[in-house]
Amino acid sequence: MSSHDSSQRGSGSAFLPFILIGVILLGLLLFSGFYLVEPGKATIHLRLGTIIKTNTSAGLYFKIPLVDSITTFDLRIQMATIETNALSKDLQGVSVGMVVNYRIQDAAALYQNIGTEFEKIIINPFVQESVKAVVAKFDAESLIQKRHEAKERVIDELTTRLSSKHIQLVDFNFTHLDFSEDFIKAVESKQIAEQDAKRAENQTKQVREEATQARARAEAEAFALKVKRESLTPELIKLKEVEAQIKAIEKWDGHLPQITGSTIPLMPLLDKHAEIKK
Structure with a gap:
């Protein structure tokens, strides 16, 4: 009796590992029947290759193990x-x-x-x-x-x-x-040439402006001389001669110059000076 019980216990112990493996596999199979949809993502639920639904709301969903499959897409940027x-x-x-x-x-x-x-x-x-x-x-x-x-x-x-x-x-x-490097060099050379041309153009403009100003000054001076020349009437010339003679008389110290030869008509000059003072 005791030997029979021992054999039953031995046979039961031999199947125990297989039972544990079966339980584990069943648990894994049941666990694989659930899938999670994360925020900002969408899942395509396929059953034997056919789309049966699309899940875009975050949460836990169920699928038939070994029959259904899931493909995930990111809906974010x-x-x-x-x-x-x-x-x-x-x-x-x-x-x-x-x-x-x-x-x-x-x-x-x-x-x-x-x-x-x-x-x-x-x-x-x-x-x-x-x-x-x-x-x-x-x-x-x-x-x-x-x-x-x-x-x-x-x-x-x-x-x-x-x-x-x-x-x-x-x-x-x-x-x-x-x-390409050749194109970059060509562009740089063109830019340098354009800058040089612009600089030369500015210098030319400056020279032209200075020449224009110089010409304007010369024309103004010439015009002023012309006006001055035209304003010198015979009466004005005679008056300037008299003023020069008066200045000479005012500087005279009262001594007649020692001159031999013909005399200098001084009296008319004195008379003119007297008339002007009156």
């Missing part, structure tokens, strides 16, 4: 960094860096039409095509000066193209527009 090469209108090579901010509008439609590799399949090619098309409308120098205008054109084109694929364009920015 996402960023894609893209690099490409383009040609300007004057056939200058441009290395372009871009940052694209976007948001998924309809996760179910996006998954059904494109899948989860939408950034590689849609966003990257669309952005490169739009940027190359816009860059080709500007020559190299204009592209540098009108960078903001080029950006706005890319945004207009991308907004329409991505919207048709259930993706909202939030923002687009150039991170860099790099040209």
